[in-house]
Amino acid sequence: MSLVQVILITVITGLAGIDCYLEVFQTYRPLILGTIIGIIMGDLKTGMLIGATFEMMWMGLMPIGGAAPPNMVIGTVIGVVFGIASNQGADVAIGFGMPFAVLMQGIVILIYTSFSYFNNIAAKYISKNNYKAFNTVPFQSLLIVFLCYSLVAFIPIFLGADKAEFIVKILPEWVTNGLSVAGGLMPAIGFAILLNTMFRKENVIFLIVGFVFVAYLTLPILALAAMGACIAIYDFYIHKDMKKEPINTIEEDYSDGI
Amino acid sequence: MGSEKKLTKKDLNKMAFRSILLNSTYNFERMQAVGFTYAMAPALDKTANNEEDRNTRYKNHLNFINSHSYAITLIMGICAALEEKKESTTLINSIKVALMGPLAGLGDSLVWFTVMPIIAGIGIQFAMQGNIVGPIIFFLAFNIIGFLIRFGFLHGGYKLGVGILDKIGDIGDKLSRGAGILGMTVVGGLVASYVSLTTILQIKSGEAVVNIQTDMLDAIMPKLLPALYTLFVFYLIRSKKKSPTMLIIITIIFCVVGSLLGFF
Numbered sequence: 001m002s003l004v005q006v007i008l009i010t011v012i013t014g015l016a017g018i019d020c021y022l023e024v025f026q027t028y029r030p031l032i033l034g035t036i037i038g039i040i041m042g043d044l045k046t047g048m049l050i051g052a053t054f055e056m057m058w059m060g061l062m063p064i065g066g067a068a069p070p071n072m073v074i075g076t077v078i079g080v081v082f083g084i085a086s087n088q089g090a091d092v093a094i095g096f097g098m099p100f101a102v103l104m105q106g107i108v109i110l111i112y113t114s115f116s117y118f119n120n121i122a123a124k125y126i127s128k129n130n131y132k133a134f135n136t137v138p139f140q141s142l143l144i145v146f147l148c149y150s151l152v153a154f155i156p157i158f159l160g161a162d163k164a165e166f167i168v169k170i171l172p173e174w175v176t177n178g179l180s181v182a183g184g185l186m187p188a189i190g191f192a193i194l195l196n197t198m199f200r201k202e203n204v205i206f207l208i209v210g211f212v213f214v215a216y217l218t219l220p221i222l223a224l225a226a227m228g229a230c231i232a233i234y235d236f237y238i239h240k241d242m243k244k245e246p247i248n249t250i251e252e253d254y255s256d257g258i
Numbered sequence: 259m260g261s262e263k264k265l266t267k268k269d270l271n272k273m274a275f276r277s278i279l280l281n282s283t284y285n286f287e288r289m290q291a292v293g294f295t296y297a298m299a300p301a302l303d304k305t306a307n308n309e310e311d312r313n314t315r316y317k318n319h320l321n322f323i324n325s326h327s328y329a330i331t332l333i334m335g336i337c338a339a340l341e342e343k344k345e346s347t348t349l350i351n352s353i354k355v356a357l358m359g360p361l362a363g364l365g366d367s368l369v370w371f372t373v374m375p376i377i378a379g380i381g382i383q384f385a386m387q388g389n390i391v392g393p394i395i396f397f398l399a400f401n402i403i404g405f406l407i408r409f410g411f412l413h414g415g416y417k418l419g420v421g422i423l424d425k426i427g428d429i430g431d432k433l434s435r436g437a438g439i440l441g442m443t444v445v446g447g448l449v450a451s452y453v454s455l456t457t458i459l460q461i462k463s464g465e466a467v468v469n470i471q472t473d474m475l476d477a478i479m480p481k482l483l484p485a486l487y488t489l490f491v492f493y494l495i496r497s498k499k500k501s502p503t504m505l506i507i508i509t510i511i512f513c514v515v516g517s518l519l520g521f522f
Contacts, residue, residue, distance in 0.1 A: 022281045023327045026400045031381050035393040045388050052385035052392065056452045059378055070503060098510075102503055115285035119320065122283070122292045126316045129309060131299070134316075138282035138296055178514030181522045184454035185487055185513060189505045191449050192491035195442075198371045199496070203442040210446025215481040221379035221447055228443030232436035239435065 001041075001085065001157070008040050009077065010154045016073045017149025018142050021111075030054030030076040037080040046090075050080045053090040054097070057186035059194065071108060075101030077153050082160075091183025092176060104152050111148065115141055206231065263305050265342055265416070272300040273338065274412040277331050289324035294334070301338040318347040325358035326365025328407045333357050335415020343419075365407075367437040373403055375444050382452075453484035457521055 012033075020028035027033065030051045038047010058072045079097025083090065118141050125134040195207070210228065213219045219227075280293035298319050306312030325333060333354055340350050377399045385392030457475070461468040468474065475482050494500040494508070516522045 021284065022278065024278050024404070026397065026404075029378070029396065031378065031385060031396050032393045035385075035390070044390070048385045048388070048390065048393060052382045055378055055382055055385075056448075059375055059448075070506065095510075098506065102506075105503065112284065112286050115283050116287035118283040118292055119285065119288050122295065123317070123320055126313060126320070129313060131303075131316075135296065135299070137292055138279040141283040142279075174517045175514055177522065178517030179510065181455065181517060182510045182513035185484075185509050186506070188449070188453045188484065188488040188491050189509060191445055191453065192488055192495055192505075194371060194375070194445055195488075195492050196495045198367060198438055198441050198445075200438055200442075203438050206439050206442040207446040210443040210448075211450045211481075211485065212446075214447040214450035215479070215485075218451075219447065221376070221383060221444065221451065224447040225376045225379075225440070225444050228440040231443065232439040235439055236436050 001081075005040055006154070006158055009037060009081065009157060010150045012036060012040070013073060013077050013153035014146040014150035016077075018145050020071075020073050020149075021142070021145045028073050030058055030072055033073065033076045034080045037077055038084065041081060041084045043084045046084050047080050050083045050090040050093045051076060053183065054079060054094065057094070057190050059187070059190045069105065070098065070101040071104035072101065073149060074104035074152055078156055081157055088176075089180070091180035094183040094186060095176075095179035100152065100156060104149075107148055107152065111145065263342065265301055265304060265338055267413075269300050269304060270335065270338065270412055270416055271409065273297050273334055274331055274409045276300070277334060277408060277412070280327055280330065288320070288322045290330070291320050291323055294323050294330070295319040297331075297334055298337060298341075301341050305341045305344070307344070314347060315341065318351060321351060321354075323354055323358055325362045326369065328369055328404055329361050329365030329411055330358070331408050331412035332361060332415035335412040335417075336419060337415075338412075339416050339419040367441065369404070369407070371441045372437045372444075373400070375441065375448060377403075379444065379448055449485060449488050450481050453481075453488055455483040455487055455522075457483065459521060 016028040016033050019025050027036075031048075031054075032051070034051020034054060035044065035048045038044045038051070041047060054072065054076050058069070058075075075094075075097035077097075078100045079093035082088075082096040083093030086092075086096075118137055121140075122134055122137050125131070125137070206228065209231075210224055213224055213227070214221075274297075276299065277293075277297040279296055280290050282296070283292040284290060295316060299316075302312060302315045302319070306315060319337075323330075323333075336353060336357070337350055340353065377396055380399075381392040381396030383392070384395065456471050459470045461470065479485070491505055491509075494505060500508070513522065
Protein backbone atom coordinates (compact mmCIF):
# COMPACT_ATOMS: atom_id res chain seq x y z
CA MET A 1 0.00 0.00 0.00
CA SER A 2 1.31 3.42 -0.91
CA LEU A 3 1.33 6.40 1.43
CA VAL A 4 -1.22 8.16 -0.80
CA GLN A 5 -3.62 5.25 -0.36
CA VAL A 6 -3.17 5.30 3.40
CA ILE A 7 -3.85 9.06 3.57
CA LEU A 8 -6.87 8.81 1.25
CA ILE A 9 -8.37 6.00 3.31
CA THR A 10 -7.72 7.90 6.54
CA VAL A 11 -9.46 11.05 5.27
CA ILE A 12 -12.40 9.14 3.79
CA THR A 13 -12.86 7.24 7.03
CA GLY A 14 -13.00 10.56 8.89
CA LEU A 15 -15.62 11.93 6.50
CA ALA A 16 -17.67 8.72 6.62
CA GLY A 17 -17.40 8.93 10.41
CA ILE A 18 -18.96 12.40 10.33
CA ASP A 19 -21.74 11.13 8.05
CA CYS A 20 -22.28 8.22 10.43
CA TYR A 21 -22.56 10.58 13.39
CA LEU A 22 -25.04 12.76 11.49
CA GLU A 23 -26.95 9.84 9.86
CA VAL A 24 -27.53 11.82 6.69
CA PHE A 25 -26.11 10.75 3.32
CA GLN A 26 -25.58 7.07 4.15
CA THR A 27 -22.09 7.13 2.62
CA TYR A 28 -21.06 5.35 5.80
CA ARG A 29 -23.11 2.26 4.95
CA PRO A 30 -20.81 -0.74 4.31
CA LEU A 31 -22.17 -1.23 0.79
CA ILE A 32 -21.10 2.28 -0.26
CA LEU A 33 -18.03 2.75 1.93
CA GLY A 34 -16.74 -0.73 1.05
CA THR A 35 -17.02 0.08 -2.65
CA ILE A 36 -15.16 3.40 -2.20
CA ILE A 37 -12.36 1.78 -0.18
CA GLY A 38 -12.23 -0.99 -2.79
CA ILE A 39 -11.67 1.60 -5.53
CA ILE A 40 -8.80 3.17 -3.56
CA MET A 41 -7.29 -0.27 -2.97
CA GLY A 42 -7.55 -0.94 -6.71
CA ASP A 43 -10.07 -3.78 -6.37
CA LEU A 44 -13.58 -2.39 -6.70
CA LYS A 45 -15.28 -5.77 -7.03
CA THR A 46 -13.87 -7.29 -3.85
CA GLY A 47 -14.53 -4.08 -1.92
CA MET A 48 -18.13 -4.10 -3.08
CA LEU A 49 -18.62 -7.79 -2.23
CA ILE A 50 -17.19 -7.36 1.26
CA GLY A 51 -19.27 -4.19 1.68
CA ALA A 52 -22.44 -6.04 0.67
CA THR A 53 -21.72 -8.82 3.16
CA PHE A 54 -21.13 -6.29 5.94
CA GLU A 55 -24.28 -4.43 4.90
CA MET A 56 -26.43 -7.45 5.61
CA MET A 57 -24.93 -7.86 9.02
CA TRP A 58 -25.40 -4.23 9.98
CA MET A 59 -28.83 -3.82 8.48
CA GLY A 60 -30.47 -4.33 11.84
CA LEU A 61 -27.87 -2.48 13.86
CA MET A 62 -29.34 0.99 13.61
CA PRO A 63 -28.08 3.62 16.06
CA ILE A 64 -31.58 4.30 17.39
CA GLY A 65 -32.23 6.34 20.50
CA GLY A 66 -28.59 6.65 21.48
CA ALA A 67 -27.76 2.95 21.20
CA ALA A 68 -24.25 2.36 19.87
CA PRO A 69 -23.83 -0.88 17.91
CA PRO A 70 -20.35 -2.12 16.84
CA ASN A 71 -19.11 0.59 14.52
CA MET A 72 -19.83 -0.15 10.87
CA VAL A 73 -17.48 2.52 9.49
CA ILE A 74 -14.33 1.22 11.14
CA GLY A 75 -15.44 -2.40 10.72
CA THR A 76 -15.94 -1.89 6.98
CA VAL A 77 -12.72 0.07 6.37
CA ILE A 78 -10.44 -2.33 8.25
CA GLY A 79 -12.30 -5.36 6.88
CA VAL A 80 -12.06 -4.25 3.25
CA VAL A 81 -8.44 -3.04 3.48
CA PHE A 82 -7.21 -6.25 5.11
CA GLY A 83 -9.56 -8.44 3.09
CA ILE A 84 -8.14 -7.11 -0.18
CA ALA A 85 -4.53 -6.92 1.03
CA SER A 86 -4.60 -10.53 2.22
CA ASN A 87 -6.56 -11.88 -0.76
CA GLN A 88 -9.10 -13.53 1.54
CA GLY A 89 -12.85 -13.57 0.98
CA ALA A 90 -15.57 -11.41 2.47
CA ASP A 91 -16.26 -13.74 5.37
CA VAL A 92 -12.69 -13.59 6.67
CA ALA A 93 -12.73 -9.80 6.23
CA ILE A 94 -15.49 -9.63 8.85
CA GLY A 95 -13.15 -11.38 11.26
CA PHE A 96 -10.53 -8.68 10.63
CA GLY A 97 -12.94 -5.78 10.92
CA MET A 98 -14.90 -6.91 13.98
CA PRO A 99 -12.35 -6.29 16.78
CA PHE A 100 -11.83 -2.73 15.52
CA ALA A 101 -15.59 -2.20 15.12
CA VAL A 102 -16.06 -3.14 18.77
CA LEU A 103 -13.18 -0.88 19.80
CA MET A 104 -14.73 2.04 17.90
CA GLN A 105 -18.10 1.27 19.49
CA GLY A 106 -16.50 1.97 22.86
CA ILE A 107 -15.00 5.21 21.57
CA VAL A 108 -18.37 6.35 20.18
CA ILE A 109 -19.95 5.78 23.60
CA LEU A 110 -17.19 7.97 25.07
CA ILE A 111 -18.01 10.64 22.48
CA TYR A 112 -21.74 10.43 23.32
CA THR A 113 -20.86 10.98 26.98
CA SER A 114 -18.27 13.74 26.63
CA PHE A 115 -20.23 15.78 24.07
CA SER A 116 -22.49 17.03 26.89
CA TYR A 117 -19.74 19.63 27.06
CA PHE A 118 -21.07 21.23 23.87
CA ASN A 119 -24.49 21.85 25.49
CA ASN A 120 -22.73 24.12 27.97
CA ILE A 121 -20.60 25.77 25.31
CA ALA A 122 -23.71 26.52 23.22
CA ALA A 123 -25.57 27.89 26.25
CA LYS A 124 -22.61 30.11 27.13
CA TYR A 125 -22.43 31.61 23.61
CA ILE A 126 -26.17 32.29 23.64
CA SER A 127 -26.00 33.97 27.07
CA LYS A 128 -23.41 36.34 25.63
CA ASN A 129 -25.62 36.94 22.57
CA ASN A 130 -22.77 35.67 20.45
CA TYR A 131 -24.80 33.87 17.76
CA LYS A 132 -21.93 33.74 15.32
CA ALA A 133 -19.95 31.65 17.77
CA PHE A 134 -23.04 29.51 18.45
CA ASN A 135 -23.20 28.67 14.75
CA THR A 136 -19.68 27.21 14.90
CA VAL A 137 -20.52 24.71 17.67
CA PRO A 138 -21.71 21.89 15.35
CA PHE A 139 -18.47 22.19 13.37
CA GLN A 140 -16.29 22.11 16.49
CA SER A 141 -17.83 18.82 17.57
CA LEU A 142 -17.68 17.31 14.08
CA LEU A 143 -13.94 18.08 13.90
CA ILE A 144 -13.43 15.89 16.97
CA VAL A 145 -15.55 13.13 15.38
CA PHE A 146 -13.41 13.36 12.24
CA LEU A 147 -10.16 13.08 14.19
CA CYS A 148 -11.35 10.08 16.25
CA TYR A 149 -12.40 8.10 13.19
CA SER A 150 -9.29 8.96 11.15
CA LEU A 151 -6.99 7.97 13.96
CA VAL A 152 -8.64 4.62 14.66
CA ALA A 153 -8.47 3.75 10.93
CA PHE A 154 -4.94 5.08 10.43
CA ILE A 155 -3.12 3.17 13.17
CA PRO A 156 -3.89 -0.44 12.13
CA ILE A 157 -3.66 0.31 8.40
CA PHE A 158 -0.34 2.14 8.73
CA LEU A 159 1.22 -0.43 11.03
CA GLY A 160 -0.22 -3.67 9.81
CA ALA A 161 -1.69 -3.75 6.31
CA ASP A 162 1.25 -5.67 4.87
CA LYS A 163 1.22 -8.11 7.74
CA ALA A 164 -2.40 -9.09 7.06
CA GLU A 165 -1.45 -12.09 4.94
CA PHE A 166 0.98 -13.24 7.59
CA ILE A 167 -1.68 -12.98 10.32
CA VAL A 168 -4.08 -15.11 8.30
CA LYS A 169 -1.41 -17.76 7.64
CA ILE A 170 -0.63 -18.04 11.33
CA LEU A 171 -4.24 -19.01 12.11
CA PRO A 172 -5.10 -22.73 11.89
CA GLU A 173 -7.62 -23.74 9.26
CA TRP A 174 -10.44 -24.49 11.72
CA VAL A 175 -10.24 -20.90 12.98
CA THR A 176 -10.47 -19.30 9.53
CA ASN A 177 -13.18 -21.77 8.56
CA GLY A 178 -15.07 -20.96 11.75
CA LEU A 179 -14.74 -17.21 11.09
CA SER A 180 -16.01 -17.74 7.60
CA VAL A 181 -19.04 -19.69 8.87
CA ALA A 182 -19.59 -16.90 11.41
CA GLY A 183 -19.55 -14.42 8.53
CA GLY A 184 -22.44 -16.30 6.96
CA LEU A 185 -24.38 -16.19 10.23
CA MET A 186 -23.79 -12.51 11.08
CA PRO A 187 -26.83 -11.32 9.08
CA ALA A 188 -28.95 -13.35 11.52
CA ILE A 189 -27.93 -10.94 14.30
CA GLY A 190 -28.88 -7.92 12.23
CA PHE A 191 -32.24 -9.40 11.27
CA ALA A 192 -32.99 -10.56 14.82
CA ILE A 193 -32.35 -7.07 16.20
CA LEU A 194 -34.53 -5.62 13.46
CA LEU A 195 -37.26 -8.12 14.36
CA ASN A 196 -37.02 -7.30 18.05
CA THR A 197 -37.62 -3.60 17.39
CA MET A 198 -40.51 -4.07 14.97
CA PHE A 199 -41.99 -7.15 16.65
CA ARG A 200 -45.76 -7.46 16.86
CA LYS A 201 -47.39 -10.79 17.59
CA GLU A 202 -50.04 -10.38 14.91
CA ASN A 203 -47.35 -9.70 12.28
CA VAL A 204 -45.38 -12.92 12.80
CA ILE A 205 -47.42 -14.59 10.05
CA PHE A 206 -45.97 -12.11 7.55
CA LEU A 207 -42.47 -13.03 8.64
CA ILE A 208 -43.33 -16.64 7.77
CA VAL A 209 -44.89 -15.60 4.47
CA GLY A 210 -41.71 -13.75 3.48
CA PHE A 211 -39.50 -16.65 4.54
CA VAL A 212 -41.54 -19.29 2.73
CA PHE A 213 -41.70 -17.35 -0.52
CA VAL A 214 -37.93 -16.90 -0.62
CA ALA A 215 -36.79 -20.21 0.91
CA TYR A 216 -39.04 -22.43 -1.23
CA LEU A 217 -39.68 -20.28 -4.30
CA THR A 218 -36.45 -18.15 -4.31
CA LEU A 219 -38.42 -14.99 -5.02
CA PRO A 220 -36.30 -11.81 -5.46
CA ILE A 221 -36.57 -9.29 -2.60
CA LEU A 222 -38.13 -6.62 -4.82
CA ALA A 223 -40.96 -8.96 -5.84
CA LEU A 224 -41.45 -9.89 -2.20
CA ALA A 225 -41.55 -6.22 -1.20
CA ALA A 226 -44.22 -5.54 -3.84
CA MET A 227 -46.27 -8.40 -2.44
CA GLY A 228 -45.78 -7.17 1.12
CA ALA A 229 -46.87 -3.68 0.07
CA CYS A 230 -50.08 -5.11 -1.39
CA ILE A 231 -50.87 -6.90 1.86
CA ALA A 232 -50.11 -3.72 3.82
CA ILE A 233 -52.40 -1.61 1.63
CA TYR A 234 -55.16 -4.24 1.81
CA ASP A 235 -54.82 -4.24 5.60
CA PHE A 236 -55.06 -0.45 5.59
CA TYR A 237 -58.45 -0.54 3.86
CA ILE A 238 -59.81 -3.39 5.96
CA HIS A 239 -58.69 -1.62 9.09
CA LYS A 240 -60.29 1.64 8.01
CA ASP A 241 -63.70 -0.01 7.52
CA MET A 242 -63.50 -1.97 10.75
CA LYS A 243 -62.93 1.17 12.77
CA LYS A 244 -66.28 2.62 11.74
CA GLU A 245 -68.44 -0.41 12.54
CA PRO A 246 -68.09 -0.56 16.33
CA ILE A 247 -69.17 3.07 16.63
CA ASN A 248 -72.38 2.36 14.69
CA THR A 249 -73.29 -0.68 16.78
CA ILE A 250 -72.79 1.25 20.00
CA GLU A 251 -75.18 3.92 18.74
CA GLU A 252 -77.75 1.29 17.85
CA ASP A 253 -77.49 -0.25 21.29
CA TYR A 254 -78.26 3.08 22.87
CA SER A 255 -81.36 3.66 20.80
CA ASP A 256 -82.59 0.13 21.53
CA GLY A 257 -82.19 0.70 25.24
CA ILE A 258 -84.16 3.90 25.17
CA MET B 259 -45.31 44.76 11.22
CA GLY B 260 -46.74 41.23 11.28
CA SER B 261 -46.06 40.66 7.62
CA GLU B 262 -42.39 41.57 8.10
CA LYS B 263 -41.92 38.66 10.43
CA LYS B 264 -43.64 36.08 8.26
CA LEU B 265 -41.38 33.18 7.42
CA THR B 266 -40.79 32.61 3.74
CA LYS B 267 -40.26 29.36 1.83
CA LYS B 268 -36.61 30.33 1.69
CA ASP B 269 -36.40 30.49 5.49
CA LEU B 270 -37.98 27.05 5.76
CA ASN B 271 -35.60 25.60 3.18
CA LYS B 272 -32.71 27.11 5.13
CA MET B 273 -33.97 25.32 8.24
CA ALA B 274 -34.31 22.01 6.42
CA PHE B 275 -30.78 22.43 5.11
CA ARG B 276 -29.41 23.20 8.56
CA SER B 277 -31.22 20.15 9.98
CA ILE B 278 -28.47 18.09 8.33
CA LEU B 279 -26.32 18.99 11.35
CA LEU B 280 -29.02 17.86 13.81
CA ASN B 281 -26.86 15.13 15.35
CA SER B 282 -23.59 17.08 15.28
CA THR B 283 -23.33 17.36 19.06
CA TYR B 284 -25.41 14.28 19.88
CA ASN B 285 -24.86 13.33 23.52
CA PHE B 286 -26.49 11.25 26.24
CA GLU B 287 -27.46 14.29 28.25
CA ARG B 288 -29.60 16.39 25.91
CA MET B 289 -29.28 14.38 22.70
CA GLN B 290 -30.11 16.58 19.67
CA ALA B 291 -30.65 19.85 21.59
CA VAL B 292 -27.86 21.94 20.05
CA GLY B 293 -28.49 20.65 16.53
CA PHE B 294 -32.21 21.36 16.85
CA THR B 295 -31.52 24.93 17.99
CA TYR B 296 -29.04 25.33 15.14
CA ALA B 297 -31.73 24.31 12.65
CA MET B 298 -34.33 26.60 14.26
CA ALA B 299 -31.96 29.60 14.13
CA PRO B 300 -33.26 31.16 10.86
CA ALA B 301 -36.83 31.19 12.21
CA LEU B 302 -35.76 32.46 15.63
CA ASP B 303 -33.63 35.25 14.18
CA LYS B 304 -36.48 36.46 11.99
CA THR B 305 -39.39 36.26 14.43
CA ALA B 306 -37.67 37.64 17.54
CA ASN B 307 -39.19 40.85 18.93
CA ASN B 308 -35.92 42.08 20.41
CA GLU B 309 -32.53 40.84 21.60
CA GLU B 310 -33.93 39.67 24.93
CA ASP B 311 -36.75 37.73 23.25
CA ARG B 312 -34.30 36.19 20.81
CA ASN B 313 -32.09 35.08 23.68
CA THR B 314 -35.02 33.48 25.55
CA ARG B 315 -36.21 31.67 22.42
CA TYR B 316 -32.76 30.26 21.67
CA LYS B 317 -32.33 29.05 25.24
CA ASN B 318 -35.76 27.40 25.21
CA HIS B 319 -34.80 25.22 22.27
CA LEU B 320 -31.61 24.09 24.01
CA ASN B 321 -33.80 21.70 26.05
CA PHE B 322 -33.59 17.94 25.65
CA ILE B 323 -34.95 16.58 22.41
CA ASN B 324 -34.56 13.25 20.69
CA SER B 325 -36.51 12.10 17.67
CA HIS B 326 -35.98 10.63 14.24
CA SER B 327 -33.12 12.30 12.36
CA TYR B 328 -35.23 13.02 9.25
CA ALA B 329 -38.84 13.12 10.45
CA ILE B 330 -37.90 15.56 13.22
CA THR B 331 -38.16 18.37 10.65
CA LEU B 332 -41.94 18.06 11.10
CA ILE B 333 -41.45 19.30 14.68
CA MET B 334 -39.19 22.06 13.40
CA GLY B 335 -41.87 23.16 10.94
CA ILE B 336 -44.55 23.24 13.62
CA CYS B 337 -42.24 25.11 15.98
CA ALA B 338 -41.48 27.63 13.23
CA ALA B 339 -45.23 28.29 12.85
CA LEU B 340 -45.58 28.67 16.62
CA GLU B 341 -42.59 31.00 16.81
CA GLU B 342 -44.13 33.08 14.06
CA LYS B 343 -47.35 33.36 16.08
CA LYS B 344 -45.22 34.26 19.12
CA GLU B 345 -46.68 31.42 21.19
CA SER B 346 -45.25 30.96 24.68
CA THR B 347 -42.00 29.07 25.16
CA THR B 348 -43.86 26.67 27.48
CA LEU B 349 -46.35 25.70 24.78
CA ILE B 350 -43.59 25.28 22.21
CA ASN B 351 -41.60 23.10 24.54
CA SER B 352 -44.53 20.87 25.48
CA ILE B 353 -45.43 20.35 21.83
CA LYS B 354 -41.85 19.35 21.12
CA VAL B 355 -41.93 16.83 23.96
CA ALA B 356 -45.34 15.48 22.95
CA LEU B 357 -44.34 14.92 19.35
CA MET B 358 -40.79 13.64 19.58
CA GLY B 359 -41.70 10.13 20.79
CA PRO B 360 -44.46 9.19 18.32
CA LEU B 361 -42.53 10.80 15.48
CA ALA B 362 -39.40 8.82 16.35
CA GLY B 363 -41.46 5.63 16.22
CA LEU B 364 -43.05 6.58 12.90
CA GLY B 365 -39.71 7.65 11.38
CA ASP B 366 -37.93 4.53 12.57
CA SER B 367 -40.57 2.19 11.19
CA LEU B 368 -40.75 4.09 7.90
CA VAL B 369 -37.09 4.85 7.24
CA TRP B 370 -34.98 2.32 9.14
CA PHE B 371 -37.32 -0.68 9.11
CA THR B 372 -39.02 -0.30 5.75
CA VAL B 373 -37.13 1.91 3.29
CA MET B 374 -33.66 0.85 4.45
CA PRO B 375 -34.08 -2.96 4.34
CA ILE B 376 -35.80 -2.80 0.96
CA ILE B 377 -33.26 -0.49 -0.67
CA ALA B 378 -30.32 -2.26 0.96
CA GLY B 379 -31.75 -5.63 -0.07
CA ILE B 380 -31.99 -4.53 -3.71
CA GLY B 381 -28.54 -2.89 -3.60
CA ILE B 382 -26.95 -5.97 -2.04
CA GLN B 383 -28.48 -8.25 -4.66
CA PHE B 384 -26.86 -6.23 -7.46
CA ALA B 385 -23.56 -5.91 -5.58
CA MET B 386 -23.39 -9.66 -4.97
CA GLN B 387 -23.58 -10.18 -8.73
CA GLY B 388 -20.58 -7.83 -9.03
CA ASN B 389 -22.72 -5.04 -10.44
CA ILE B 390 -21.65 -1.48 -9.48
CA VAL B 391 -25.28 -0.42 -9.88
CA GLY B 392 -25.86 -1.86 -6.38
CA PRO B 393 -24.13 0.81 -4.28
CA ILE B 394 -25.22 3.57 -6.69
CA ILE B 395 -28.92 2.64 -6.46
CA PHE B 396 -28.59 2.36 -2.71
CA PHE B 397 -27.04 5.83 -2.41
CA LEU B 398 -29.40 7.60 -4.80
CA ALA B 399 -32.65 5.97 -3.71
CA PHE B 400 -31.98 6.46 -0.03
CA ASN B 401 -30.96 10.10 -0.35
CA ILE B 402 -33.83 11.03 -2.62
CA ILE B 403 -36.30 9.57 -0.13
CA GLY B 404 -34.38 11.00 2.82
CA PHE B 405 -34.34 14.54 1.50
CA LEU B 406 -37.96 14.36 0.35
CA ILE B 407 -38.87 13.49 3.94
CA ARG B 408 -36.57 16.17 5.37
CA PHE B 409 -37.91 19.05 3.25
CA GLY B 410 -41.48 17.76 2.88
CA PHE B 411 -41.97 17.24 6.60
CA LEU B 412 -40.62 20.71 7.42
CA HIS B 413 -42.93 22.51 4.99
CA GLY B 414 -45.82 20.23 5.94
CA GLY B 415 -45.20 20.82 9.63
CA TYR B 416 -45.23 24.56 9.13
CA LYS B 417 -48.55 24.38 7.29
CA LEU B 418 -50.18 22.14 9.85
CA GLY B 419 -49.18 24.49 12.65
CA VAL B 420 -50.95 23.85 15.90
CA GLY B 421 -53.76 21.40 15.09
CA ILE B 422 -51.28 18.64 14.43
CA LEU B 423 -51.47 16.54 17.59
CA ASP B 424 -54.63 14.60 16.71
CA LYS B 425 -53.73 14.17 13.07
CA ILE B 426 -50.29 12.65 13.56
CA GLY B 427 -51.72 10.12 16.03
CA ASP B 428 -54.26 8.98 13.45
CA ILE B 429 -52.06 8.79 10.36
CA GLY B 430 -49.06 7.58 12.32
CA ASP B 431 -50.98 4.61 13.70
CA LYS B 432 -52.18 3.43 10.30
CA LEU B 433 -48.81 4.02 8.65
CA SER B 434 -46.95 2.07 11.33
CA ARG B 435 -49.37 -0.85 10.98
CA GLY B 436 -48.81 -1.09 7.24
CA ALA B 437 -45.09 -0.49 7.58
CA GLY B 438 -44.92 -3.29 10.16
CA ILE B 439 -46.55 -5.80 7.81
CA LEU B 440 -44.35 -4.83 4.87
CA GLY B 441 -41.23 -4.81 7.03
CA MET B 442 -41.92 -8.25 8.52
CA THR B 443 -42.53 -9.78 5.10
CA VAL B 444 -39.26 -8.40 3.76
CA VAL B 445 -37.24 -9.47 6.80
CA GLY B 446 -38.65 -13.00 6.45
CA GLY B 447 -37.35 -13.05 2.89
CA LEU B 448 -34.00 -11.56 3.86
CA VAL B 449 -33.47 -14.26 6.49
CA ALA B 450 -34.12 -16.94 3.87
CA SER B 451 -31.84 -15.42 1.25
CA TYR B 452 -28.89 -14.08 3.27
CA VAL B 453 -28.35 -16.04 6.46
CA SER B 454 -26.32 -19.11 5.59
CA LEU B 455 -25.45 -22.16 7.67
CA THR B 456 -24.90 -25.70 6.46
CA THR B 457 -23.45 -28.70 8.23
CA ILE B 458 -20.95 -31.19 6.77
CA LEU B 459 -21.88 -33.90 9.29
CA GLN B 460 -22.43 -37.39 7.91
CA ILE B 461 -23.81 -40.54 9.45
CA LYS B 462 -22.16 -43.75 8.33
CA SER B 463 -23.93 -47.04 8.86
CA GLY B 464 -22.11 -49.80 7.10
CA GLU B 465 -21.94 -48.96 3.39
CA ALA B 466 -24.57 -46.24 3.43
CA VAL B 467 -23.56 -42.62 4.04
CA VAL B 468 -26.28 -40.21 5.06
CA ASN B 469 -25.42 -36.58 4.43
CA ILE B 470 -27.32 -34.72 7.11
CA GLN B 471 -27.60 -31.46 5.20
CA THR B 472 -28.77 -32.66 1.80
CA ASP B 473 -30.49 -35.90 2.79
CA MET B 474 -32.23 -34.80 5.97
CA LEU B 475 -32.40 -31.07 6.68
CA ASP B 476 -33.09 -29.88 3.14
CA ALA B 477 -35.81 -32.50 2.85
CA ILE B 478 -37.55 -31.15 5.95
CA MET B 479 -37.28 -27.49 4.97
CA PRO B 480 -34.82 -25.48 2.91
CA LYS B 481 -32.87 -22.95 5.01
CA LEU B 482 -33.87 -24.74 8.23
CA LEU B 483 -30.59 -24.07 10.06
CA PRO B 484 -30.45 -20.33 9.21
CA ALA B 485 -34.07 -19.96 10.36
CA LEU B 486 -33.36 -21.78 13.62
CA TYR B 487 -30.24 -19.74 14.32
CA THR B 488 -32.07 -16.46 13.62
CA LEU B 489 -34.82 -17.51 16.03
CA PHE B 490 -32.19 -18.44 18.61
CA VAL B 491 -30.56 -15.01 18.33
CA PHE B 492 -33.98 -13.36 18.46
CA TYR B 493 -34.71 -15.30 21.67
CA LEU B 494 -31.38 -14.16 23.17
CA ILE B 495 -32.22 -10.53 22.40
CA ARG B 496 -35.84 -10.54 23.44
CA SER B 497 -35.86 -12.80 26.48
CA LYS B 498 -32.23 -12.72 27.62
CA LYS B 499 -31.62 -9.05 26.70
CA LYS B 500 -28.20 -9.79 25.22
CA SER B 501 -26.36 -6.90 23.59
CA PRO B 502 -25.34 -6.93 19.90
CA THR B 503 -21.68 -7.18 20.90
CA MET B 504 -22.42 -10.22 23.08
CA LEU B 505 -24.34 -11.85 20.20
CA ILE B 506 -21.43 -11.31 17.82
CA ILE B 507 -19.05 -12.91 20.33
CA ILE B 508 -21.46 -15.82 20.89
CA THR B 509 -21.81 -16.34 17.13
CA ILE B 510 -18.05 -16.33 16.53
CA ILE B 511 -17.41 -18.77 19.40
CA PHE B 512 -20.27 -21.01 18.22
CA CYS B 513 -18.86 -21.15 14.69
CA VAL B 514 -15.18 -21.56 15.58
CA VAL B 515 -15.92 -24.31 18.12
CA GLY B 516 -18.33 -25.94 15.65
CA SER B 517 -15.60 -25.81 13.01
CA LEU B 518 -13.08 -27.39 15.41
CA LEU B 519 -15.52 -30.22 16.20
CA GLY B 520 -16.17 -30.81 12.50
CA PHE B 521 -19.81 -29.65 12.33
CA PHE B 522 -19.20 -27.00 9.66
